Amino acid sequence: MVIGIDIGSTTTKVAAIISDNNIIKITTRAVDAITSATGAFGKMIMENDFRLDSIDRINMTGAGSSKITGDLFGIKTNKIDEMAAIGAGGKYLSKKDRIIISNIGTGTAIIQVSGNVITHLGGTGVGGGTIIGLAKELLKTTDFDTILRYALKGNINNVDLNVGDIAEANIGFLEKTYTASNFGKMLDIASREDIALGIINLTYQVIGMVSVFAARSKDNHTVVITGNGSNNPIGQKILKAISGMYNIDFDFPADAEYATAIGAALST
Ligand SMILES: Nc1ncnc2c1ncn2[C@@H]1O[C@H](COP(=O)(O)OP(=O)(O)OP(=O)(O)O)[C@@H](O)[C@H]1O
Ligand SMILES: [Mg+2]
Structure with missing residues (x-):
């Protein structure tokens, strides 16, 4: 074994x-x-x-x-090289062999799997650590379940500026409900619940868009989300909204938080 x-x-x-x-x-x-x-x-x-x-x-x-x-x-x-392990694990869990993987850990790494070739494309420092760090300062908690519980009751319109706030009509393909600026509105009445949702929205929208650009640059339409950030229900919803806008599928395989460890176990 x-x-x-x-x-x-x-x-x-x-x-x-x-x-x-x-x-x-x-x-x-x-x-x-x-x-x-x-x-x-x-x-x-x-x-x-x-x-x-x-x-x-x-x-x-x-x-x-x-x-x-x-x-x-x-x-x-x-x-085992971490990016190779993420690639092997994401490929195994998704059962697909032509994918882009966004591994949302403390930070986020983006990897391309094309058959047996695994390439580290880049990533962003925005990830789970961003949620915890901002919550520590803004919400006075670092407990992930508490942050999620707050966010479930949040109203994003008290924190984020959306296209409808600044324009009378859609701007090109941007509909009025889309985000124009994360935290760009920040009303005085914003509650900790609203801010919690704003933090998660910021994090997953950045990761989602970076993933979209990575996938498009490789002519791929499937982004597999791994890491602990994969099974965040609010995060999944935000990524699914991006799916609808940009025609990229986000997959959330079971056991995705173990993708790197599984990939390491599979490596020779
Ligand atoms: N129950 C939990 N305990 C700890 N972190 C959690 C939990 N649920 C979600 N998270 C989030 O997951 C992040 C950690 O994810 P993960 O374990 O995949 O990262 P990591 O492998 O330690 O980091 P990296 O891969 O970036 O080196 C935390 O920053 C936190 O935002
Ligand atoms: Mg990790």
């Missing part, structure tokens, strides 16, 4: 692929790289009654993996 460990900037994920329908997954919060990797690995071994000698290899990836040298617990330990 091969175990994939993804030591991300915020969370560490571990995946073991037992069979196509049986992937064992573990998440822990990132502390230092060594504690994260050994802790998450230990949790997986203990909870699943794995024997250490049943593990052939550990494939480690993610920003924190560079801090770990040598083998873990005497098991052959390889380093």
Whole structure:
């Protein structure tokens, strides 16, 4: 068995692929790289009654993996390029082999998969960390569930300027309801719920548009969203609205938050 460990900037994920329908997954919060990797690995071994000698290899990836040298617990330990791992994991989970992947983690990486060729196209520093950081200052919380709960009750029109606020009619293909400027209105009456929604809207609209441009530049219409940012229900809705405007499909595969760890486990 091969175990994939993804030591991300915020969370560490571990995946073991037992069979196509049986992937064992573990998440822990990132502390230092060594504690994260050994802790998450230990949790997986203990909870699943794995024997250490049943593990052939550990494939480690993610920003924190560079801090770990040598083998873990005497098991052959390889380093896997993070972008290659995201590509392999996104391809496996989406079951498609010509895609653009936007991996929304703490930041966002954009990768092209074209058959067996995986290319890191670029990305944006806007990602999950942006939501947490802005919420810390503006909402006095860093708890993700609280931020989402606020945002569900928010009114975006108190925060964002939309096309209808500045023009009497559509501007070309921009309809009156589309965003003209994120946080560009910011009314005095804006509540913490409105601001929470504004933060998530800003984050996902930037990621969505960068993904659209990446996909179009590669003549592709399918963007697979991976990383913890994939299963954010409000984020999904924002990306689906962009789908309608730009004719790009966004896919949200199951287990997308483990895509990097799964891709590492699949790598040779
Ligand atoms: N329950 C949760 N716990 C922690 N973060 C969460 C949770 N739900 C959503 N998030 C968001 O996911 C982000 C982390 O995503 P993910 O675990 O994919 O990143 P990472 O792999 O640690 O970072 P990167 O890939 O950029 O190095 C956080 O910044 C936060 O906004
Ligand atoms: Mg990551």
